Amino acid sequence: MERMEGVDAGFLYMETPAMHMHTVKVAIIERPGGFDFRRFVDEVVVRLDRLPPFRRRILVDPLRLNHPLWISDREIDPTRHFFRVAVPTPGGMRELEQVIGQIVSVPLDRSVPLWELHVCEGLEGGRIAVVCKLHHAVADGNAANNLLANATGVLTPSGETAVLEKTPSRGRLFRAALAEGTKQALLLPALVGRTLSSLMSLFRLRRDLDHSPPRPIIDTPRTPFNGRLASRRNFATCSLSLDEIKAVKNAQGVSLNDVVLGVVSGALRRWLIARGELPRKSLTAGVPVGVDEPGGRPRLSGNRVSNMFTTLATDIADPHERLQVISKVTDAAKLQQKTLGPNILIDWTQFTPPGGFGVLMRAYSRLGAASWHPAPFNVVVSNVAGPREELVMGDFTLVDLFSVGPLIEGIGLNVTVWSYQDRLNVTVLSCPDLVPDLAPLIAEFEPALAELTKEPA
Numbered sequence: 001m002e003r004m005e006g007v008d009a010g011f012l013y014m015e016t017p018a019m020h021m022h023t024v025k026v027a028i029i030e031r032p033g034g035f036d037f038r039r040f041v042d043e044v045v046v047r048l049d050r051l052p053p054f055r056r057r058i059l060v061d062p063l064r065l066n067h068p069l070w071i072s073d074r075e076i077d078p079t080r081h082f083f084r085v086a087v088p089t090p091g092g093m094r095e096l097e098q099v100i101g102q103i104v105s106v107p108l109d110r111s112v113p114l115w116e117l118h119v120c121e122g123l124e125g126g127r128i129a130v131v132c133k134l135h136h137a138v139a140d141g142n143a144a145n146n147l148l149a150n151a152t153g154v155l156t157p158s159g160e161t162a163v164l165e166k167t168p169s170r171g172r173l174f175r176a177a178l179a180e181g182t183k184q185a186l187l188l189p190a191l192v193g194r195t196l197s198s199l200m201s202l203f204r205l206r207r208d209l210d211h212s213p214p215r216p217i218i219d220t221p222r223t224p225f226n227g228r229l230a231s232r233r234n235f236a237t238c239s240l241s242l243d244e245i246k247a248v249k250n251a252q253g254v255s256l257n258d259v260v261l262g263v264v265s266g267a268l269r270r271w272l273i274a275r276g277e278l279p280r281k282s283l284t285a286g287v288p289v290g291v292d293e294p295g296g297r298p299r300l301s302g303n304r305v306s307n308m309f310t311t312l313a314t315d316i317a318d319p320h321e322r323l324q325v326i327s328k329v330t331d332a333a334k335l336q337q338k339t340l341g342p343n344i345l346i347d348w349t350q351f352t353p354p355g356g357f358g359v360l361m362r363a364y365s366r367l368g369a370a371s372w373h374p375a376p377f378n379v380v381v382s383n384v385a386g387p388r389e390e391l392v393m394g395d396f397t398l399v400d401l402f403s404v405g406p407l408i409e410g411i412g413l414n415v416t417v418w419s420y421q422d423r424l425n426v427t428v429l430s431c432p433d434l435v436p437d438l439a440p441l442i443a444e445f446e447p448a449l450a451e452l453t454k455e456p457a
Contacts, residue, residue: 001165002070003180004058004137006350007303009067011136012058012110013358014408016365018229020107021406022114024429025132025144026100026237028123028400029393035128037119041082043394044117048076049162050150053138053301057113062170064355066177066184073167080112087122087129094439096120096129097235103131104233104429114138127399136406140303141384141418142290144403147300152391152398184350191347198340205339211325213309213333214284216376221279223272225413225434226375228368233429236438237402238445240424248452252320254327259452260383260424261285261330262323264415265312266448268379271441272314283312284377286411287330291342306345308333309377319451361409370410380405380414387420404429 004012011021048054056070085103088095099120108114114135121128139147168176206212214220240263248259264285272278287308292299310330316322364370382405391398403418404427412434416427426445428438435441 001059001168002056003176004067004070005302005346006067006348006352007305007346008137009354010349010352010357011303012068013352013354014361015107015358016362016409017107018231018365019361019407019409020104020231020233021137022104022108022133022135023139023141023144023405024100024104024235024403024427025134025148026402026427027130027132027398028127029130029396029398030125030127031396034126035121037082037084037121040119040128040130040396041078043396044082044151045076045078047151047393051147051300053143053147054113054115055162058110058137059167059173060354061173061177063174063177065174066181067352067354069173069176071165071167072162073165074112075164076113080109081116083116083118085118085120085131087120089122091123093237096123097237100129100131101233101235101432103133104235105231108133108135136303139301140290140305141288141382141403141405141416142292142304143299143301145384145386146298148391148401149298149387150300152393188351194341195344195348198344201339202336205336209332209335211328211332213329213336214282214311214377216284216309217374219281220284220374220377221281222374223279223283223378224275224277225430226370226378226410227412227434228371229365229407229409229412229431230433232432233407234432234435234438235404236428236442238426238442239400240426240445240449242419242422242424244449244453245424248323248449252323252327252452254323255330257287257383258323258327258330260417261287261310261312261326261381262319262452263445263448264379264381265314265322265326266319266451267441267444268312269314270444270448274440278314280315282315283379285310285312285379285381286377287333288380288382288405289337289342291346304346306337306342308337312379318456319448320456323452365409373410375410377411378413380408380411380416382414382416384416384418386418386425390421401425402427407431 015021055072059069059071116133118131292304310333313322313325401420404416412431414429
């Protein structure tokens, strides 16, 4: 039994009927001789000892005095976690994307461990798509990458069996929540002092920066995809050449993440121009940044991530100039985050009120308040370095991998890039009430990369 950290619990508190806080991982797999659903379920279940977070459910204390607990007190019931889905003919990516959109639109059941595997059958060539819904409270992108590595490869039996914990009484839950909350409160004065000192350093830094990062809300233009969320989701994907991305990176003297931002910027700019809706002011991006200590043990659960705000420079027509501006502003944003402290947000989320914050978020969502003001930023852009080698699980081969994070009220577009082998797999998630069809947007990613591969004029 383990107390959930505030940064993880925050994803539970944020969840509303319209804002689902699960992430989605899609594995395209194949197996010689065809696919057997029962065999696949057995392959995963036998590997659950390698995936400790998949055995834990949430347990809330009666008075919500502290964050929930993670507990492994019940056997896993496969019927609550594994589901078969038929992909309509002809079984192409378009049909699969529509099915995934429907899967993503339904929140996870909180009475069991917060994950589901939807096995989508009927794809062209006899392939299978496994759609994993995993709550963000369980793992961020880096932890999910490590879980994937643990789930694949040759299985070596450990000889150990999982030991179930005893479910604590209400009295024990109350006493533990109160004791741990009191201990936590003693850390607050030091955190306040550290935060004030960091804010003063940040203020001095911003005065001297040549390229200031955008300010949330203040510098955010309105777009078609910034508004009130509904419960439905739509999903689209494409793949880009990792070698071409690296070639742009080397030619322009920027980082690989800068090129990803440049491609996203180019695709959004082209799409908005085609719709006649490009704002005069540049779009801004919220970029999740991992803050794990270098060289530490691979983390299998939780979130060690902060957010960085940068420009997408969509007000600049020339793609190479746009990329250089993105790089300079992003460098300034990194410096700004370092000055503020990469863990400052994580430390503050520890003090999120367990009861009140969830009530506030549900009221905000129900009232559609996200449409009353500019969004904090326009789009989430996440870039996760995935496996470079082909992955296998038993005799199942993972042919391709896609991933995307959740939408946030007011920010109805999430672009997640997850690399696999020699390609960057791009996934876009939105709400059809804001963007009815993602196909025209996803079609702009390859042309946006092509613009950057050309020699500057």
